[in-house]
Amino acid sequence: MPKKTILHVESGPAGPDVADEYNRWYDEVHIPEMLTIEGVVAARRYAPVDGDPSYIAHYELEGDPRAVMRRLRDAAADGTMHLSDTARTDPPARMVVLELVVERDAASG
Template sequence: MLKGRGLLSLWNGVDPDRRAEYDLWHTREHVPERLAIPGMLRARRYHRGEGPLPEFLTLYELEDNAVLASAPYRKLLETPTPWSRNMRLSFRGFFRVGHLAVLSRGGGVGSALMATTFADVSATEGAWDTIADHVLRETAASAVHVLQKDPAVAPVPFTVPAAGAAAYADGGAIMIECYDRNRLADIAGVLEPVLDAQGLATGRAGWTAYDLAYLLDREELPGVVALSRPEA
């Protein structure tokens, strides 16, 4: 299950000729500087997205979403390093969402994840728990997360090139973790009829499948070696 009570997701593509640099920057500079902010607990980068949502998905697990209004975090947004400022120019289809967890169930971190977004997370009491129980017992899913957009999270103080992928549908998201990307379609085949029978996640986007590229816990920060790179 997710750590903490808050979650930040960032979705984006990147110019194809900078993908290798993006992975390096994201791993050795971007994620470590974010996790150094008090209240940041764990970061994950997913890649190779196949579906309507962007190619990359980054998740930051937080003590709570107040972290995103803190002075140290806002300083990072407003005064990026030269490398970060330059990389932003190569983002495509970028959007960023602060979430509240309606439900987070399961154990461990799977090597694959599928995600969809939709307009309304409201449900009768216990409905999401029943669905999560069913999916975890009857499929290869290792974790189920149902997320609601937190309107209190302020937007970023910068713009990046738009277009290139479907945007987040204001309301909610479902993320399902698994140990094998090849099993995600089977999980969707079980989950879709259950959602439809309950009248949940209506108008949802098609599922986008991802592979886990990198995971870093805050406790591991002392072991991260800074990259020797001239400032861009």
């Protein structure tokens, strides 16, 4: 069985004055564009509950994660993926690919 991997992304709006536009872009433009990339099969996005300015997105990856990341870089470079000037650039988005190590739930202990 292939290993499960995710792309973990920490990002946020450039400021409180563009937060609504940033969230609209992320939910209505960015996630749908991400899901058109071969190997990106699902997306989940989390908002902070305590005032932290960072949002988290998890993208489930299928296949070779290095190949998926190459396709993402290509899409950003060729304009297929539209980035927003409402996204924070200082610090820039943090992206890391993670591989599932263990999976449990409360019922299975």
